[in-house]
Amino acid sequence: MQTEELRCCGDFHERANLDKWIEILQSTGLKLTAPRHVILEFLHKQSHPITNREIYNGISNDCDLASVYRSINLFIKIGFVQQFDFGDGIARFELIEPGLDSHHHHIVCTDCSKVIEIDHCFPNSLTETIEKHTGFSRITHKLEFFGLCSECK
């Protein structure tokens, strides 16, 4: 029927294209459960890192909060999700495309908590200097910026 078709088409456009993640999930023997699907879908809609509780609220308590924690930890382990720390003691998470280089940073408004993604990064040349200087190898870094956004200043 027409309405059915239209609704279906609308759904198609609204629905996140999660095939990439779902395929990998199932190919590793893990189950595509309702909570995991809903959480993946919700993560895919976000434009900045969110907390476990925000996910829980965002999916209108579709599953237990503990299952959000467990799903997120799983997603981190299999490389679906990246964790960020904005210094307030609450972990934040972002869905990443499997295989792609997802390394980036954020700037957080100290007043209204607005978050913008930052593509600038700590220079490789300096990392090499630190490598030589300290004797450390396989160096990574965590870097987040803080400041007043244009509206709060």
Added chain:
Amino acid sequence: MQTEELRCCGDFHERANLDKWIEILQSTGLKLTAPRHVILEFLHKQSHPITNREIYNGISNDCDLASVYRSINLFIKIGFVQQFDFGDGIARFELIEPGLDSHHHHIVCTDCSKVIEIDHCFPNSLTETIEKHTGFSRITHKLEFFGLCSECK
């Protein structure tokens, strides 16, 4: 007596020179209490950031753990102490010289947790670029490095 004088002399060299901090503390109307003195002294002996619990153990339970937390929070508020976050959910603290620019970073061994101080910093020129790019002002950053130290690699 000679032994007395020697011990005294030894004590003098061992004892931390906390006058700078103590003066400021008292000039602001705050009390120099036994816990605060002991904690200051212990912090002064450290060469990298330590947790509240490490302070508590390090001063052999000379005061309550809650008082360590309260003293550290006070020290942060009056600029005696700087907080660092190594990503394990436990806050770490370092005594800083009042008034001096104490901005620096660390590299942490992901294997043995060894910590080395890093003086290299995120370039100012890039920070200015981010300022223009995002419209944010008064930008600061948190930056920590992780890797394998020479002994663990």
Added chain:
DNA sequence: ATTTAATTGCAAATGGATTGCAAATGGTGT
């Protein structure tokens, strides 16, 4: 010494995150 507000110790509370366990479930083969 006396006074007084700041500070402490203690125990309880808070809050993010983890976990044990019985019940539910999804993927596989029949």
Added chain:
DNA sequence: ACACCATTTGCAATCCATTTGCAATTAAAT
């Protein structure tokens, strides 16, 4: 469709870092 079974969930309890309420203590000024 059905049955199997390891995985996963919901629920409640627990953990652990940190904070807090309050009565007792204490530093420092009078």
